[in-house]
Amino acid sequence: MTPKDTKRTEGQLMATEDELRQIRLNKAARLREMGVLPYPNDWRTNPELEDKRRSVVELAADESARSALPVEDELSEDAPQMPLFGRVIAKRGPFLVIRTPHGDAQALVRPEKLSERDAALLKLVDLADHVMVEGPVIRTKTGALAVSARRYEHLGKALLPPPAKWHGLKDVEKRYRERYVDLFANPAVAEVFRARTVVVQSLRRFLDALDFLEVETPLLHVTRGGATAKPFETHHNTLDLELILRIAPELYLKRLLVGGFDRVYEIGRAFRNEGISTKHNPEFTILELYMAYATHEDLMDLAVDMIRAVDAELRARFPELTAERAFDLSADWKRVTLRDSIAERLVRAGREGVPKTTWTDKLSHEAIDDPEALANACNAMLAKLGPVAQKQLEHCETHGERLFAIFEQLVEPDLTALYRTGDGSQTVPVFITEYPIEVSPLARSNDDDPAFVDRFELFIDGREISNAFSELNDPDDQAARFEGQLRNRERGDEEAMDFDADYIRALSHGLPPAAGFGLGVDRLIMLLCNQPSIRDVLLFPLLRPENE
RNA sequence: GGGCCAUUAGCUCAAGUGGUAGAGCAGUGGAUUCUUAAUCCAUUGGCUCCAGGUUCGAGUCCUGGAUGGCCCA
Structure with a gap:
């Protein structure tokens, strides 16, 4: 004492x-x-x-x-x-x-x-x-x-005192670490997670009504494929087998199209061994759907219908949570090719709220379709870029890779300025189409211009929500694309895919003409529920463990 | 990876230029018992994130570290 x-x-x-x-x-x-x-x-x-x-x-x-x-x-x-x-x-x-x-x-x-x-x-x-x-x-x-x-x-009996009744629990770190307290102390937080469930249920309902079959495919993979990302590695003892946690379900789902399920989807976790930010958690929820006898253009229509349907249901059930919107889903969703988006960005730089950048001086409208001029413009830009952007550009060896890098660095950050409603008050969703073949190893190349693929990415309020394309079902072409990935690996690209021989065999049995669509479910929820961080829509986001 | 900010009682927050660490809520004892953050009286509670340093004296200044947030790349 x-x-x-x-x-x-x-x-x-x-x-x-x-x-x-x-x-x-x-x-x-x-x-x-x-x-x-x-x-x-x-x-x-x-x-x-x-x-x-x-x-x-x-x-x-x-x-x-x-x-x-x-x-x-x-x-x-x-x-x-x-x-x-x-x-x-x-x-x-x-x-x-x-x-x-x-x-x-x-x-x-x-x-x-x-x-x-x-x-x-x-x-x-x-x-x-x-x-x-x-x-x-x-x-x-x-x-x-x-x-x-x-x-x-x-x-x-509760042995620990609850947070202050009036202020609730505010300490952000504590809220994430002790979500159980956050949920009972802050009703608005619990509301976001109820809304999350409504979004997921609504996605399911929409697809079920279209006769999509919900399936479950392995999380433990032997090869890395379906996306370009660093995986988590693990080991199976009995088989003495190196395994990875899936980075995407894509290749298994397309095997099911070979098997005769013409419409399949999966909602589940994917794992990417990368940085953590307000938009990235190492495990996240992905929706992928595959539809035989459809093209990527059909999936643009489906995406519009699906996201509008989900949003309508969400807004009906959670009016307060969805009141503030920087974007307008009821407006016409723009469709712009990747090259046109770069051109538009250049033409409008300095006008209509579209900012000028050093790119604007170095890159001309005409250079977009001229490989040599584009390469020269990229070289001229190098010194002006930050280290990461510099690295991305230096790694580009082809015209297509350069176009994609320029899109990511020049256009993507200003999509919200480029595509807005008529009165300029809100942003408009935009499908970016015609991606270079080099950055799309699983997508079908365009019949008229094989340097580009029949693919789109959907951006809502400047944020990438979806990636989709008509599926590559030519086994020889796919094998060549895998070979290209292996070459990228040798060039030091740690995110490149493996050669998946069984997938080539599956394609050799005949994948019907089809298109597939992937959607970041957490990001969609962030967007629709007006949440600034992915951690606010994940019940238990990954945090560094507490010491002790 | 870089920059900025934060870390003080169980919770929410204060402590001009360095000078005895405070409040509200929660808790405890009592009063009251139709309240709306109940009220009234009394009262407890601190390794000020950690480790060094400067100083007669550090929550405050310096160095390093931890964790988190935001921004940039």
């Missing part, structure tokens, strides 16, 4: 976290002395109780409906007993505010209305405990709803 401790009277313990915990442990012990378990498991809900609880909470939020409720003194003898159970988040006078998945409602808990046992239990309640009350629903003097408790049960 330190001298400080001796000054304390009983009941005046220090309020460090350990001692706040000890105070609650002491209350748990007193529950045990009363013959009540601190963590009981013998109280059960059922559909009927659940419906009643939901109706109580909904009534509590409905000002006009609750005005018809009786006050305590007007209660009839046979007033129905309604349940309210959940977590205590505030104590106000003789009221407990109880949080449920449907919202908050309050209980009026007066000891004289309870049995001696229940009144004694009530004395031991702490904020954040799980409790259940039952009694008639009344209107309070201030017009609020309350369940006037005739029965009180302790359902579970």
